[in-house]
Amino acid sequence: MSDFFAGNSLVNMYAKCAFSEVSRSGTVSWSSMIGGRAQHGHGKNALLLFDEMLRDGVLPNHVTLVSVLCACNHAGPVTEAKKYFEMMEESFGIQPSQEHHACMIDVLGRAGKLDEAMDLVNKMPFEANASIWGALLGAVRIHKNVDLGQLAAEMLLTLEPEKSSTHVLLAKVYASVGSWENVAKVRRLMKDSKVKKELGMSWIEVKDKIYMFIVGDRSHSRSKEIYAKLKELGVLMAKAGYVPMIEIDLHDVEQKEKELLPAHHSEKLTVAFALIETPPGAPIRVKKNLRICLDCHTAFKFICKIVSWEIIVRDINRFHHFSDGSCTCGDYR
């Protein structure tokens, strides 16, 4: 956690400094600016900054290029990413590593170019690692290709058998094409292998104190008000067109019915708490140890607009800045 806070304040510090006053020469300062923007979902901005860096005659290193490729996921079309990927060796003498390949495969996969992504996997000079198969599996979920999904999931299960997220993703691939028999098979597999899912939790810092919540948490002294706030927001959200959604969750099947509902997820409780505990103005900054779920992501787009309050969620993958009804991740969770 302290790493995260340190990292965050570094980014804030950079953002506060007029960038022109910070040394413009170092590859490292350019890279952290570009990386910060890419991570916060400001892909276009990151790419503009990269162009400026090159115009200034500063050479990128392999870290800069990871950020640039990752920024392409939010901003430019695939051609942009391909251009940078090809430039790496030709213009900067940097050989694309596993990580660069993973970014590129992610870009291709998200854009639905699954064949091209697979081509790159076959051509690259390494064995594909977990992040590459993970990127493919994520892409398959959006663009539906059961064969590739199965292959990616099987590879992931071999590489990281203890990770429950793989089982969940595989089940989602099957569910997306209505293959319920296979969903049930994965569910049984998980039960047998006793894969444990990390408990989702969210937290927020208010006046130098950390407040942490888990799903359905009622341990906080202001619990009653928190749930009342969520109820009140629920009514306004429904009026604005929000429809709750339930992601299939393979682990919670034996839990109480009410815990299956995303309405009381840890991140929602944390945001409701922040709404009643903190004065309006400053953005609400929530952290979560897992990926933000689809329902909470949708809900926050509504809530930020209803209460006219910026909400920032740092999940395990990236920052989500919710304001005026949308999120900077462009819904690429």
Ligand SMILES: [Zn+2]
């Ligand atoms: Zn949620």
Ligand SMILES: [Zn+2]
């Ligand atoms: Zn988002």
